[in-house]
Amino acid sequence: MLQQLFFGYYAFMIIILSLLVVTRGNPVHSVMWMLLLFFHIAGLYLFLNAEFIAAIQVIVYAGAILVLFLFVVLLLNLREELSLRQIAGSWPAAFFIVAALFITVTAALGAYVQGPVGSYSIEAIRSETHTKALGRLLYTEYLFPFEIASLILLVAVVGAVVLAKRKLRS
Amino acid sequence: MPIAMPNLIPVMPELVMTGVAIILLMAELVIKRKETLGFLSLISVGLISYLLLGSAGTTFGGMFVSDGYSTFFKLIFMANLVLTVLISPKYLQTMRINFGEYYALTLFATLGMMLMASAADIIVLYLGLELMALSTYVLAGFIRYDMKSNEAAIKYLLLGAFASAILLYGTSLIYGLTGTTNLRDIAVYITHNGLAKNPLLMVSMIFFAVAFSFKIAAVPFHMWAPDAYEGAPTPITAFMSVGPKAAGFAVLGRVFLVAFGSVKTDWSVILIPIAVLTMAIGNILALSQTNIKRMLAYSSIAHAGYMLLGIIAGTPAGISSVLNYMFIYAFMNIGAFAIVIMLRTEGFAGEDISDYEGLGKTHPTAAALMLVFMFSLTGIPPMAGFMGKFYLFMSAINAGYTWIVIVAVLFSAISAYFYLRIVMLMYMKEPKEVIQLNTSPGIGLALAVTVSAVILIGILPAKVLALAQQAVTSF
Numbered sequence: 001m002l003q004q005l006f007f008g009y010y011a012f013m014i015i016i017l018s019l020l021v022v023t024r025g026n027p028v029h030s031v032m033w034m035l036l037l038f039f040h041i042a043g044l045y046l047f048l049n050a051e052f053i054a055a056i057q058v059i060v061y062a063g064a065i066l067v068l069f070l071f072v073v074l075l076l077n078l079r080e081e082l083s084l085r086q087i088a089g090s091w092p093a094a095f096f097i098v099a100a101l102f103i104t105v106t107a108a109l110g111a112y113v114q115g116p117v118g119s120y121s122i123e124a125i126r127s128e129t130h131t132k133a134l135g136r137l138l139y140t141e142y143l144f145p146f147e148i149a150s151l152i153l154l155v156a157v158v159g160a161v162v163l164a165k166r167k168l169r170s
Numbered sequence: 171m172p173i174a175m176p177n178l179i180p181v182m183p184e185l186v187m188t189g190v191a192i193i194l195l196m197a198e199l200v201i202k203r204k205e206t207l208g209f210l211s212l213i214s215v216g217l218i219s220y221l222l223l224g225s226a227g228t229t230f231g232g233m234f235v236s237d238g239y240s241t242f243f244k245l246i247f248m249a250n251l252v253l254t255v256l257i258s259p260k261y262l263q264t265m266r267i268n269f270g271e272y273y274a275l276t277l278f279a280t281l282g283m284m285l286m287a288s289a290a291d292i293i294v295l296y297l298g299l300e301l302m303a304l305s306t307y308v309l310a311g312f313i314r315y316d317m318k319s320n321e322a323a324i325k326y327l328l329l330g331a332f333a334s335a336i337l338l339y340g341t342s343l344i345y346g347l348t349g350t351t352n353l354r355d356i357a358v359y360i361t362h363n364g365l366a367k368n369p370l371l372m373v374s375m376i377f378f379a380v381a382f383s384f385k386i387a388a389v390p391f392h393m394w395a396p397d398a399y400e401g402a403p404t405p406i407t408a409f410m411s412v413g414p415k416a417a418g419f420a421v422l423g424r425v426f427l428v429a430f431g432s433v434k435t436d437w438s439v440i441l442i443p444i445a446v447l448t449m450a451i452g453n454i455l456a457l458s459q460t461n462i463k464r465m466l467a468y469s470s471i472a473h474a475g476y477m478l479l480g481i482i483a484g485t486p487a488g489i490s491s492v493l494n495y496m497f498i499y500a501f502m503n504i505g506a507f508a509i510v511i512m513l514r515t516e517g518f519a520g521e522d523i524s525d526y527e528g529l530g531k532t533h534p535t536a537a538a539l540m541l542v543f544m545f546s547l548t549g550i551p552p553m554a555g556f557m558g559k560f561y562l563f564m565s566a567i568n569a570g571y572t573w574i575v576i577v578a579v580l581f582s583a584i585s586a587y588f589y590l591r592i593v594m595l596m597y598m599k600e601p602k603e604v605i606q607l608n609t610s611p612g613i614g615l616a617l618a619v620t621v622s623a624v625i626l627i628g629i630l631p632a633k634v635l636a637l638a639q640q641a642v643t644s645f
Contacts, residue, residue, distance in 0.1 A: 108369040115349030115359070143176070144230040148285060148297040151188065152304060155278050158195065159308035162271045163323075 003047075010044045025082055027073045031066060038062040049122050052131045180227040180236040183218045183244065184284055190214040191277035198270030205259045207273040208612075212255055214277075215248050222248075226644075232352055233291040238641035242493050243287040243420040246500050250412045251280045253504040253616050258405040260610035261511050265403065267312055276409065279305035283417035287424075292341045292351040295421055299337070299385070302417060303330045306410055310402040322401025329394040333384035340377030343370055344429075353429040361432045375430055379440045382425075385418030386474045387467075389447040399467035400521075404514065407463055408507035411470040412500045419474075419496060423481055423489055438482050442574065445482060448475030449581040456588045461521050462510055465588060466503070469547060472585060473499055476578060480562050483569035486642045491565045493638035495558035498627055502546040502555055505620030508613055509540045515608045526592055528601025536607060537596045539621055544589040546624045549582055554627035561635060 017037040024030045038061045045054035088094075125133050138146050178185065194207050201207060222244055225236045254276060262268040282302025289295035307330065311323025345351055347370060348359040365371050380391060387395040399407045426437055452472030459465035477499075480492035513520030530537040546553035559582065563575045627634055 105373055108373045111369045113347065113363075113365070113368070115345070115347050118349060141231060142293070144181075144233050145291075145293045145297050148294065148301060151278065151281070152297065152301050154192075155275070155301060155304050155308070158271055158275065159304065162269065162275070162308055163311055163314060 006047055007044075010040050010047065013040045014044070023087065025084070027076075027078055027081060028070070031069050031073055034069070035062055035066050038066065049125060050130060052134055176231075177227060177229040180225050180229045180288075181234055182225055183221045184281060184288075186214065186218050186221060187277060187281045187284065191274050191281065194274040194277065195271065198274070201270065204262070204268050204270050204273075207270050208255045208259055211273050211277055212252060215252050219245065219248050228290070232354070233294050234285075234288050235290040236288055238644040239424070239489075239493075240284075240287040240420070242638060242641035243416055243496075244284050246416050246497055247280050247283045247287070247413055249497075249500050250409060250416070250504070251276060253500070253508075253620065254405050254409040256612040256616035256619075257408065257504070257508045257511050259612055260608060261403065261405050261514060264514060264516055264608060265313055267314075267403065269312075272309070272312065275305045275309050279309065279409070279413065283413050283420075286417045287420040289421065289424070290353050292344070292353070292425075295425070296334070296337060296341065299417075299421070300334065302414060303334070303385075306406075306414060309406045310398055310410070312403050312406065316401070318401035319403065320401070322398040325394045326398040329384060329391075333381045333391070336377050336384075337381035340374045340381065343374040343377070347371060347374070353425060356429040357431055360430070366433050366436075371433065372436055375426075375433070375437050376440055378425055378430075379437065379444065382418050382422040383444055386415050386422065386477075387471050388444050388474050388478065389451040389471065392448070392451070392471045395471055396464045396467040399470070400461060400463045404463065404507060404511045407466075408504045408511075411466065411503055411507070412496075415470065415474060416496045416500070419477060419481070419492060423492065426481065427484060427489065434484050438484065441478055441482050442571075445475050445478035446574065446577055448472065448478065449578055450475075453581045453585045453588075456585065459588070460523055462523050462526070462592075463521055465523065466506060466510075469585070469589070470503065472581065473503075473547075476559060476562055476582070479566040479571070479574060479578060482571060482574070483566045485565060485569050486639070487561075488565040488569060490635065490638040490642040491558075491561035493641060494631075494635050495562050497634055497638070498546075498554040498558040498624070501620045501623040501627075502543050502553070505617060505624065506540065506543040506547065508616050508620065509536055509543070512536060512607045512609055512613060513605060515606050518605075520605065523592065523595065524602070525605065526595045527599040528596070529605070530597040532601050532604060533607055539617055540596065541593050542621055542624055544593050546628070548586045548589040550586075552625070552628045554624045554631070557628055557631035557635075561631075 014037060017033055017040060020033040021030050021037060024033065038057060042054040042057040042062070045051075045057055120133060128136075190211065194210060197210070198204075198207060222236075222241055225241070226238075228235045255273065258272065259268070262272060279302050282298045282300070282305065285298030286295055286302065289298055307323050307327045310326050311319050313319035341351065344356060347365060347368065348356050350356060350359065360366060360371070383391040384394075399411065402410060426434075426441075430437055449472055452468050452470075452475055456465050456468035456472065459468060473495075477492050477495055480488040480495070482488070483491075510521070513525060526540070529540070542553060546555035549555045549559040551557075563578060566572075566575050566578075
């Protein structure tokens with residue numbers, strides 16, 4: 001019961017905070033709500049016994065990325081953005097689709113049957129420690145996806161340089 | 171803990187591709203003539219194609235599989251890459267965006283496509299998709315000073331991120347149900363545990379269908395395509411209209427026929443309306459376009475609809491006809507874009523359909539080539555497009571979907587109007603102004619390759635089809 005309450009609180013807050021992030025007119029407010037959102041996501045990870053990912057979520061997302069966001073927002077001149085409408089005109093249609101999707105998924109969730117449980121139970125992770133288990137898996141079983149992820153980061157860096165730093169009209 | 175060295179032979183083409191892309195990134199610093207980088211990537215494609223032929227096998231604990239199916243798609247990606255690199259340099263100079271990262275990013279995008287085609291695990295599939303998509307977003311926004319190019323990149327990025335989220339939601343549901351992300355294990359678990367009628371499995375399949383529909387630009391998830399195709403640099407539009415679409419079909423085929431093969435009747439119910447809508451909207455909206463890049467965007471949407479017929483048929487003949495059509499489509503579509511690129515000169519966009527008026531008188535060779543590509547896209551014999559459509563429609567009829575084929579033929583007849591309108595403008599109108607063609611040896615070579623492929627496959631279709639059929643047997 002306590003578990004359900006805990007999860008329910010975080011899930012509900014994540015949805016509310018996400019809505020606040022996208023509906024605020026002032027980008028600084030949006031970023032601050034996003035900070036709170038990231039802390040709640042970290043709470044959800046803790047709830048799943050993934051303390052390492054929770055810590056990373058707080059340090060990397062809340063600590064590093066959001067600070068950069070704030071810097072960018074502060075450096076931009078946002079007079080025009082402040083007067084823009086935050087919600088597009090066709091929101092009733094979007095609301096209808098999202099509501100239909102929500103009802104469908106909720107109805108289908110009733111048919112959920114638990115799949116086979118893997119070898120990493122909570123006890124197994126406790127005895128091995130979470131960080132160690134994660135590192136071991138990343139460098140053995142999931143080495144291949146891990147390497148692809150590194151290429152994605154490389155492309156992101158190259159792309160940022162191409163789109164933002166390159167001198168125009170060489 | 172001893173770590174076993176994974177078998178690297180199956181991933182050798184991907185490893186070489188990664189190496190070449192990184193070398194190109196560094197070589198960019200010292201090489202002043204950027205065309206040299208393009209030439210280097212062409213050489214690497216030759217090496218990779220050679221490695222591809224001996225790469226059959228499974229590795230990394232069954233996450234990566236190199237079989238006939240993936241090899242055929244990778245050959246399409248190689249053709250796509252070669253043709254894109256050939257038509258690019260002149261355009262990049264004209265637009266003053268001649269940066270070396272262009273070639274490295276096209277290689278990374280192709281690498282992502284190759285990983286998608288070979289993915290036997292949803293995690294590898296997703297990461298390959300992100301690698302491809304991220305590189306393509308950057309390439310779409312490559313003309314930084316152009317608002318339309320920025321718009322193309324941002325629209326593509328936002329809707330692509332949305333599609334990724336939906337794909338991950340579907341993956342999480344399937345992982346919860348089956349406890350695995352391996353496509354074959356999912357299939358085995360579904361049949362052995364009687365999950366076939368589970369509504370949650372159906373929801374998961376819908377999410378997969380939606381995410382892949384974004385990638386192949388199928389209606390109603392096509393909204394990004396016309397804007398992205400119009401704003402992106404034209405060689406990248408050609409690249410985007412073939413590569414990511416082929417990769418999308420590769421994963422669509424593999425996920426739905428391998429992982430969800432046992433519940434085919436359920437997912438064909440999802441795909442049939444998507445296919446019919448795609449053919450209808452794509453062809454009807456193409457009628458009213460005045461910009462040739464937008465028109466070709468809607469045309470590529472419509473072609474995704476035709477190809478969905480082969481997936482819906484689900485038989486080996488259906489899948490091989492999709493492979494066959496994708497191969498033909500790569501040549502005829504990039505050929506058409508090569509002509510569009512030739513019309514672009516400094517200060518003259520050449521993207522209006524009215525710019526083609528009288529091209530038959532001023533530039534008879536270019537007009538004749540465009541005629542071949544337009545005939546092929548319409549599906550008029552003896553061009554390759556006809557044979558491609560013929561096999562697709564045949565396989566769908568044999569699988570019992572006669573009414574969808576009738577619909578497809580009707581819309582295909584509508585498409586003749588906007589393709590042949592260009593032919594009409596070229597040959598039956600007087601030229602308004604003298605248009606300079608912006609040719610280069612690269613574009614000439616690309617046009618020679620595409621036009622001979624379109625005509626040769628049209629006259630002798632058996633060879634490619636046999637290859638496609640062989641590719642599907644290992645599926």
